[in-house]
Amino acid sequence: MTALLRLAPPRFSRRDLFHAWWVATLFSGLPSTLHALSTGGDLLEATRAAGQMLLPGVNDTVILFGAAALVHPAVSLFWALVFARLLPRTRTCGWATAGAAAVALLDLCVIAPWAFPAVAALPFWPQLADHLAWGALLGGTLQWRQRRHARAR
Template sequence: MDRDRARDVVVAAAVAGVVSGAPSTLHALLTRRRPIEATLAAGTMLLPRESRSVPLALAAVPVHAALSLGWAGVLGAVLPARRAAGAGAAAGLVIAALDLGVVGRRVPRIRALPQVPQVADHVAFGLVVGWVLARRRAARRAA
């Protein structure tokens, strides 16, 4: 992967990693659940026996960063140049199936999360990654 494409993936991962939790956060607020619960669940992937919120939230940072960067790298390699955002959203469904259906089902705290908002987060992630990649590639072509 060349340097420009690698930068594109890192930027896309960072942007998507930050904004893609909006659907589950909104759902948690509307249903009066703790918005941080998904973060704590991610932290249990690194600290499976931990129950305190602060260590789990801190552990979630590298877990989420690694997953975001890894999946953005995959999407950067496979998304088409045209309609990347839509293809990314569709890819988000596949990522959700793997993350939630294969891995998450083995992690009790992830398994306990409402699944529809989690799937929506994954779709949002793929959409945002595709959109950011498309914008950055188009800007490079125009320059």
């Protein structure tokens, strides 16, 4: 995969990618948060699970919140950089959402059960929805910024 990333040139400016990453990172947790709110679930369960990716065995919510504040943006940035090299400049939102579905399956069905049991224990569908939201937000923001640049020319 590293060779592929070196070969594929970036398709988006750093500024556009930063904005898209930031929007996706900030708002992609809304589906699982809304699910927890509507079902009376634990609003911080996913945050604690993300924090335990960095600090397994820690149970203190405040410490895990801090760890999650590092882990979530870092993982999001990793995938945003991968997507920036692979996404086409047309139909970016749709391709990013489809790519995020593939990442969700990798994250939730392969990596989490093996390496991150707290993440694997989370309900699947809300986490899938978060991944899809991340892809739609990343791709939608990139697509919107591209159109904005084209109109400005």
